[in-house]
Amino acid sequence: MQPRIEYPARFDADGPDFESSTMNLSIVQAHEDPEDSSVDMTSSDGGNGIVNILIVDDEPRNLTVLETVLDSPRYRVIRAESADQALLALLRHDFAVLILDVQMPGTTGFELAQMIKERKKTSEVPIIFLTAYYNEDQHVIEGYDSGAVDYLLKPINPAILRSKVSVLAELFLKQRQLEDANRALSAEVAERRLVQQQLSELNETLEQRVLDRTEAHKQAEQQIRLLMNEVNHRSKNLLSVVTAIAQQTAASSPREFVKKFSSRVQALAVNHDLLVKSQWRSIDAFELISGQLAHFGDLVGKRILFDGPPIRMSSAAAQSIGMVVHELSTNTVKYGALSGAEGRIEIAWEIDGNRAEPVFSIRWAERDGPPICAPTHRGFGTTVVTKMVEMSLDGQTVLDYSSTGLIWLFACPLKNVLEGLPI
Template identity: 75%
Template sequence: MSVPELSGDRQSVSQVGAPRPVAAALDVVNILIVDDEPKNLTVLETVLTDPRYRLVKGGSAQDALLALLREEFAVLILDVQMPGVTGFELAQMIKERKKTAEIPIIFLTAFYNEDEHVIEGYDNGAVDYLLKPINPSILRSKVSVLVELHLKQRQLESANRALSAEVAERRFIQAQLSELNDTLEQRVAERTEAIMQAERLNRLLMNEVNHRSKNLLSVVLAVAQQTAYSSGPDFVRNFSNRVQALAVNQDLLVENQWRSIGVLELVRGQLAHFGDLVQSRIAVEGPSLQLSPSAAQSIGMAVHELSTNAVKYGALSTDHGAIEITWAADYEKTDQGFHIRWEERGGPEVKAPAHRGFGTTVVTRMIEMGLGGRTTLDYAASGLIWSYVSPLRRVLEEER
């Protein structure tokens, strides 16, 4: 079932459930949906019916702003094309207000489907940009993920308040003990400092986990959306393979305590399922270089996509093809100091594809957008050649 593109008269803000400042129970959240077409609001209400959700509907930007003044929301679902104030302009207003700046926004549109509009949507603070007609299951899944993050944030805030109250109580007791026994004053002060250090460490750790989780979630959502668009019935298999490639990078980063990954270690990790081919038909050579976590993620995904393509269409689709992977670093160059190259030979004759799939996007635009630099994809008849160059500072982990 897909959400149809409907037309109709505009409708003022309305709510599913009795008005109230915030959701009454900890596990019930508010979701704001804004569309100037009442029928579209009705369809979205049907799609998102769930006992955990309290849906608030608005027919204009003004309705949405009034609702945001009164209530707390876990997710905002905005139509882009609205009369007066557009969805993009409304998102900018929401992000400028401190109280609502962190609320995740999903854009829905039936018209603004060009790349520049999609990019504009993300620039205006969206976590997702969906085109109508949408798949209800996908929308429900995305909303569910954002709601779970919102609930986790609530739990963290509640735990922090309890921890703050406990720390305040302990400080009061320590002050009383200090008054009763001056000889314990130094020990009490040392204990208080230890507690404060633990609190700071805990905040730093939670911020780091939150930051890395959001980054990884954004990558997974982008991979899921693009894979679903290009894979058709093979979605589950292709998406699972790409998530597995991300998992390999994640395991390597965890093993290295999120500091860096060696290029050789990363490449061998992504090619581990080829077994002895890595020594016999896949040559890997380059100096010992340590990649930053972001570079490891982008380059690891590129190696995965290139190896998948080689098995399907390239050098590894025959019994005699071979692949050479090399990398280098030139510390005298500032703009093109890092270079990595993938070259195939001995496979079937190569021809440029009729259209660019998601795999091509991963090895070109995605790595360029993530790390800067420049990629080259050469469909030479003798075998595919891919290379990437960039400044060393964008790729290598800085020495500490």
Template identity: 30%
Template sequence: MQDASPTKLLIVDDLPENLQALEALIRGPGRAVFQAGSGEEALALLLQHDFAMAILDVQMPGMDGFELAELMRGTEKTRQIPIVFVTAAGKELNYSFKGYEAGAVDVLYKPLDPPAVKGKVAVFVALYEQREAMRRQVEALEAARREQEATQAKLQHALVMRDEFMSMVSHEMRTPLNTLYLETQLRKMQLERGNMAAFGPDQLQRMVARDDRQIQSIIRLIDDMLDVSRIRSGKLSLRPGWVELSGLLRRVVQDLTPQATTAGTSITLDAATPVSGWWDEFRIEQIVVNLLTNALRYGCQKPVQVTLTVDQDWARVDVRDCGSGIAPDKQDKIFEPYERGVGSEGPAGLGLGLYISRQLAEVHEGSLTLQSKPGEGSVFSLTLPRRDAPPAR
């Protein structure tokens, strides 16, 4: 793609009439001619712009053309600019030799030959534009190479993530499936032996409870994977309705209290203010359960606190644990899929809970944020907007 910017030419002369005449001679389509009435003005322009060539008058008061050329050759930015000297002095002063010695590509004597000047300018403009086109091609190739490397790196990362994901799924599903399989084999053995006493009311109740826990573990894993698929395909939908949030929190805390007791800790709830909103009850409960489950898992067996704060425009649920906290450089990463915490008790899961929870919060036009310091625990805050139900259609 051709660069739309014009090719810039610099002409330097202390006489305005000479500048006007020379510009009229060399200007043309796609060119921008810059004028300087002194060496100092020329240096200022040279530092601001990239020129295809510079036409310098030799005899100027103050800094003459040769001195300006010497300064140009000593500066990295202007070193490669072709210089053409123009002089009204006679050839007997041997300015040609001095000009070439100063790094000029040509020396022209006044009165100027218009066709010769136009031809020389056209040559240097063409060379400059060819160099620029080649530079742009090299930059485009380099950008394409970097993009290809980035794509390959992403592909390699995706392959690694796929393998890790499959390994995690296999590991997490194997545990409940193995338990179910062993339970089934044990019952089969008891039946083959005719030991019906092993299936008394108390034993059956414990068996059903164990089976239910393992089946629920498998269902949660499958649901998490399905939610991730829906999120990434943009097919995650809500089923909103009127939800009373404080009641929902009381129900979830009550349901998880046995789990907290088993983990050697407790959950306290501060949600005295009733608040209703137009939310998806199932999804909000899913978020709160994820947050509480994580708090119990990573809370170092210390109490977990749930607080409901109500404002005119929003409601916020804070889940606070007193665990080891999360390092600042890991706080964003834990909301990414398949990122799992360390130091937990029991199975760590697929590392999808916080990712799904944040996505669900954002689908509600709310947010899920984290405040944490190492050694001081963590606070996950679910903020939900309060709004009326949409009008009936």
């Protein structure tokens, strides 16, 4: 049998009672730091698979029997013959399970359990009640209401008690392992954050050095141009790769998909050239529309008319609206105004500054073309001219398949179109 750990039978001259036990619990709580989990003078050796078990009974012979039943290298059994001794043990040790006798002089097991549950540090410790007298249903219910996880009647079956304690001890060890893992993970996260902070500081230092060196050289502007040209070159190579991938993956698909996809990539390339030309700052709306319609040649200015106030669009707005113009122009050649000899297109944009928040709007209207009707299904082109531009610029679109010709209208807050310029 393992060495017996006992505590003084009394804390004062009058002997233990409920009032003195409550006072002792208050003293314990008053001296504990609610954030400090290291108050215990001797904690459970959970790291080696050994756990503490507290047995509380006013009859020493009963404690001896429990020690015999729970004799195991895995357990460190600690005795207490009163509520005061139990509270002192709880202050000094961590326990995997508490085994309490219900009928004790002064403070009953139910009352002791309630005090234990009121203490933050011990509120989650599982309690098993043992009793030879309180065997009525109301007593059992009272035991569970006091915070017990089990209620056993004497004489107890040693195998059952050992089995229940074994489960609770295993849960205690698993919890300890989880806490250790969480602490290790927290330490690793803290270390990685520190490394990330150091890398961020190093990057800031390197960026400042680059900026200082750029400002110190007379050829800074030329270096920026070279850099932008390099970005342009690499981006075009990337677009070529995307086109090649589309052609390869579309081997079992209609050729029309490859044609449409390649055409859209080319539209992005036009926008990209305009952005590089403006050093990725902004693009004039007139220049953007002209670039997307340049392949119509002489039709621009005759059958294709567009006009609007001067406005420089952000790169994001240029990409989205440029793709819309490309899709609409591709569609009009096949089915719309430019599929015949008389049709024409009018493109106009404007800024409404009379609202609380200025609004930018752009309109594509087709005239004198063949009769059209709404498509029976929505393809990718429809998504480009509606949902994609709406999501990109937080605006709204209207797509009207009028008998006189297709009409597309888009409106959004002006600030979403500008490149960080004051309104």
